[in-house]
Amino acid sequence: MExxxxxxxxxxxxGAIYACVALALVMIFVATDHxxxxxxxxxxxSTYLTxxxxxxxxxxxxxxxxxxxxxxxxxxIIERFILRPLHGAPVLSNVVVFIGLLAIFHxxxxxxxxxxxxxxxxxxxxVTFAGSGYIGPHQIGMIAVSLLLLFALFAFFRFTxxxxxxxxxxxxxxxxxxxxxxxxxxxxxxxxxxxxxGAIAGAMVAPAVxxxxxxxxxxxxxxxxxxxxxxxxxxxxxxAGGFLVGVLENLVAYFGNMLEKATGLYVVGNGEKxxxxxxxxxxxxxxxPNGLFGRTIVKRV
Amino acid sequence: xxxxxxxxxxxxxxxxxxxxxxxSAFAQKKYDEGASDTEIKxxxxxxxxxxxxAYGNIGRTIEAVFKMVNESGxxxxxxxxxxxxxxxxxxxxTVEMVRKLVEEDxxxxxxxxxxxxxxxxxxxxxxxxxxxxxxxxxxASKWGQPKDFAWTMGWQPxxxxxxxxxxxxxxETQKDAKIGVLMQNDDYGKDYFNGFKAGLGKDNEKMIVxxxxxxxxxxxxxxxxxxxxxxxxxxxxxxxxxxxxxxAIKKAAEIGWKPVHYLNNVSSxxxxxxxxxxxxxxxxxILALYRKDANDPQWNDAADVKAYRAFAAKYxxxxxxxxxxxxxxYSVAHTMIEVLKKAGDNLTRENLMKQAASLQGFEAPLLxxxxxxxxxxxxxxxxxxxxxxxxxxxxxxxxxxxxxxESK
Numbered sequence: 001m002e003x004x005x006x007x008x009x010x011x012x013x014x015g016a017i018y019a020c021v022a023l024a025l026v027m028i029f030v031a032t033d034h035x036x037x038x039x040x041x042x043x044x045x046s047t048y049l050t051x052x053x054x055x056x057x058x059x060x061x062x063x064x065x066x067x068x069x070x071x072x073x074x075x076x077i078i079e080r081f082i083l084r085p086l087h088g089a090p091v092l093s094n095v096v097v098f099i100g101l102l103a104i105f106h107x108x109x110x111x112x113x114x115x116x117x118x119x120x121x122x123x124x125x126x127v128t129f130a131g132s133g134y135i136g137p138h139q140i141g142m143i144a145v146s147l148l149l150l151f152a153l154f155a156f157f158r159f160t161x162x163x164x165x166x167x168x169x170x171x172x173x174x175x176x177x178x179x180x181x182x183x184x185x186x187x188x189x190x191x192x193x194x195x196x197x198g199a200i201a202g203a204m205v206a207p208a209v210x211x212x213x214x215x216x217x218x219x220x221x222x223x224x225x226x227x228x229x230x231x232x233x234x235x236x237x238x239x240a241g242g243f244l245v246g247v248l249e250n251l252v253a254y255f256g257n258m259l260e261k262a263t264g265l266y267v268v269g270n271g272e273k274x275x276x277x278x279x280x281x282x283x284x285x286x287x288x289p290n291g292l293f294g295r296t297i298v299k300r301v
Numbered sequence: 302x303x304x305x306x307x308x309x310x311x312x313x314x315x316x317x318x319x320x321x322x323x324x325s326a327f328a329q330k331k332y333d334e335g336a337s338d339t340e341i342k343x344x345x346x347x348x349x350x351x352x353x354x355a356y357g358n359i360g361r362t363i364e365a366v367f368k369m370v371n372e373s374g375x376x377x378x379x380x381x382x383x384x385x386x387x388x389x390x391x392x393x394x395t396v397e398m399v400r401k402l403v404e405e406d407x408x409x410x411x412x413x414x415x416x417x418x419x420x421x422x423x424x425x426x427x428x429x430x431x432x433x434x435x436x437x438x439x440x441a442s443k444w445g446q447p448k449d450f451a452w453t454m455g456w457q458p459x460x461x462x463x464x465x466x467x468x469x470x471x472x473e474t475q476k477d478a479k480i481g482v483l484m485q486n487d488d489y490g491k492d493y494f495n496g497f498k499a500g501l502g503k504d505n506e507k508m509i510v511x512x513x514x515x516x517x518x519x520x521x522x523x524x525x526x527x528x529x530x531x532x533x534x535x536x537x538x539x540x541x542x543x544x545x546x547x548x549a550i551k552k553a554a555e556i557g558w559k560p561v562h563y564l565n566n567v568s569s570x571x572x573x574x575x576x577x578x579x580x581x582x583x584x585x586x587i588l589a590l591y592r593k594d595a596n597d598p599q600w601n602d603a604a605d606v607k608a609y610r611a612f613a614a615k616y617x618x619x620x621x622x623x624x625x626x627x628x629x630x631y632s633v634a635h636t637m638i639e640v641l642k643k644a645g646d647n648l649t650r651e652n653l654m655k656q657a658a659s660l661q662g663f664e665a666p667l668l669x670x671x672x673x674x675x676x677x678x679x680x681x682x683x684x685x686x687x688x689x690x691x692x693x694x695x696x697x698x699x700x701x702x703x704x705x706x707e708s709k
Binding site: 002003006007010011013014017107110114115116117118119136205208209210212213217218219221222249250253254257269270271273274 | 350354355357358486513514515516518519520521523524525527528531543544547548555556572573576577621623624
């Protein structure tokens, strides 16, 4: 039983990692109607910026604020200069650009900061408390930050006119333009915000998995799964999906391990946990193609 | 004047003829493709890009070592032309690049091609072509089969040998060991684990109470560490690459699990493992070493470490010496230089393998005291001795004797 609680807690902590990345994916999807494959590598690059600023003596939160701002600018620049000529181009052209960006950011980070893993400081105090054997302070902080980000995003899209304009620009550019929304700038803003969220996600992830250019490669996969299972257009759904994937994969391994201990029969184990978790994701998507919390989008033709 | 000139010309011409006939009579120069009077062409593949690109530093270091050698006159008067290509750690790409090296660039030999999957993919090709695949950069145990693969040789202690040495140490020192194993789920992990099991012996295999595996795509090994702690294991054999090793050490400390901790040599680095994991949490970890860590203060006065640092300062000023891959590249490159020196003017592929298979007591720079390279026509495992050590403070404390497992 004790192990069960530990595995769930560790799953939630991993889930918070996936949730943060999923949020950045949702952001860019809601703002531009595309899934950005380079999201993970951009977040990794931003995390290196944060690390560099901390190395230069800045306080963690100050460094994070700076690098989030810098990432915001980088996001806008990428949209303005690289993706703008592709407005109206087929989706596949965009995908090629995303994959190109992925390779560029990956190599750039390796060239500038080398591939050696770096310890990344946790901003949360290293205290012991009742139950700290189950879940560490950084893990709790990470969960809190992902929930905070979620509420901020939710409020932004729901209660601000800018958020509304961004959603309109992504979903129906022609009509949005007619009611006076500057669609081009909305897309750029979406990129900027997604990059800034990526910077925050990276700073939360790095203390747990160590900072290196490959840091986000596999996490992005889990983030995708989380975002899709919860509903790619819904921040709350994406966060719930992230946590779900994190807990699921741990429990699959846990029950497989227990079964093997009890009966000597190996059905699933650590090697298959991702596969089983993703199989469950596929099953959910087959039954509910828009995700657990997604709304069916009806388009009038 | 004219007479004088004629005399001089005749004299010098006859002298030239004499020297030519002398050299052809005494030093019979023999060359295969890739070697000439002025150059030795050596091929290599490395993951300069992609997931394993951290290893690319080995290739950069080897390149720098050959540059140093060339600047000081080369090997027996010949410059080494080191041709190295990126394979992104993808075996199909390795095959493509190696075919280019052998068939287009016409290299004399391959040296230190990196990675178990890539070397496996070219293993048969190299032996069919009879082109040396020398001192490959992988610790898999399959590179030492001179009977079936006469053109392939490993370099570092193989994983099975190392795993067996840990098992022997556990049997000697732990009365009722309950062993938990964390293993990367691929050929590298399995090689270590099989050697470890063989070292324990059939009767003691039940000492292993928990085997938890992870995939290289797993973000963390937290879940596996919780499993291991709850299995009640009091001995931990940690078969992980650096990032996961650091994660495992950190997580063990966080959840308060304090087993006797054995860590594979793959992750024996302060810079990339113990410092990121926390030096405090790393105290007491036992591992097998065969090279000196140039960052370890106990080697500050060693001649080879000094030479290594001087070389790095001049030829790789940008390099981060905390990264152990530089250290590895330096040591293995000098082994290759030794073989090329011994080959003299007989630079055929056959002679190269013959020289590589007759190294006796060669102390490559940065090898630990007492560890020597020995090979023979039937022993294609150059380094088969290790020294057990434990992490103490900011350094490794050696204990016991050099443990060798030489094949004959």
